[in-house]
Amino acid sequence: MHYTVQRMIINILVGTMTGTAQMCAQEMELALDGDDLQVVTHLMDKLEPTIFTDRQAVYLICTSTYGQGDVPDNAKALYAALGAQKPDLAGVRYGVFGLGDRTYAETFNFGGKRFDELLSGLGAERIGERYTHDASSGTLPEEVAIEWAEAWVANVRETYSAA
């Protein structure tokens, strides 16, 4: 008999302007991808709301913040399409690793916050707390990302085994 064990899929969706969020995603992918976990990193550029149709997968929004608390340019089309089409995202599980800078006190980490509010408003369920990296903190986001993502995945596994 031959059994295939299905690996849990984590789709990391990256919103970035100057590549920091992408670097974080790559580090998280390297750290997490393995025997029972498949990590796929997607830049948000060409994504459509249908990316969220796989209810077996888990989604990780990894995005920075620009302008006046806006999502980065490469995330704008997906963000707008979700808001316009309002797909029912019940059963979708996601996490948020946000990047920002506290110098922008009024709009700190709004990119991740906006996605979080949008997805939960469409019925998706966030796993764990939204992470808010601060570029002025002196910590390297790509290092923090690995540590955070490992703890987040442990959290995800708990919700899987509870389901």
Ligand SMILES: Cc1cc2nc3c(=O)[nH]c(=O)nc-3n(C[C@H](O)[C@H](O)[C@H](O)COP(=O)(O)O)c2cc1C
């Ligand atoms: C022009 C500009 C505007 C920014 N606006 C915000 C903001 O409103 N809120 C925030 O928290 N961070 C803001 N940031 C900080 C970035 O989100 C932060 O540096 C992030 O690490 C960049 O990641 P990225 O390279 O993936 O785009 C801004 C940065 C720049 C250069």
